[in-house]
Amino acid sequence: MVDAAVQIDGRRRRREQNRDAALDALGELFREGNFQPSSAEIAERAGLSPRSLFRYFDDVDDLSRAAIERQLRHAAPLVDPGVGPDDPTASKIERVVAARVRLFETVAPAARAARVCAHRQPRIAAKLAEDRACLRDQLGRVFAPELADSRRCLLAALDALCSFETHDLLRVDQRLSRSETEATLITALQALLGGDPT
Secondary structure, eight states: HHHHHHHHHHHHHHHHHHHHHHHHHHHHHHHTOOOSOHHHHHHHHSOOOOOHTTTTSSSHHHEEEEEHHHHHHHHGOOOOOOOOTTTTHHHOOOOHHHHHHHHHHHHHHHHHHHHGGGGOOOHHHHHHHHHHHHHHHHHHHTTHHHHSSHHHHHHHHHHHHHHHHHHHHHIIIIIOOOOHHHHHHHHHHHHOOOOOOO
């Protein structure tokens, strides 16, 4: 009886290790810019056979979804900027920008992969929409006093500036450094909201 329990526990542990190896392998491929790798590429990187890969996942889309969700879940603690509506505008701007850049730097590979496959994976598309709404709501709460007179229009502009897409545009297309990206976003938010540094 004990031997059977040990065998079951060993199989479970091996299954979890192989599943984690596949998720780690896909995460590495995402970081290398390969957002739609084949099952053979993933399996080779994970040290598994392509056939055994599908003991743990229904298909490559299921694996991609699991890898994206795992990376985004690990980054969740980075979302909080540590400021509230009553803090000075300049402080809020600096803290929100620092938090967003830190978050986006961390999730960039998974965020790019999510955007590549969202059109064919409704669950990923729904998760993106949910995350965007959550980040937009956070801006609405933090900057509520500044948004009081023109909330909808100003919040839309803030949301666009503080989005992953803008971060990626600055970091990848315009090749700004992380510190240059932060400075650019701070300047833009100050222009919108006031709060120049004192």
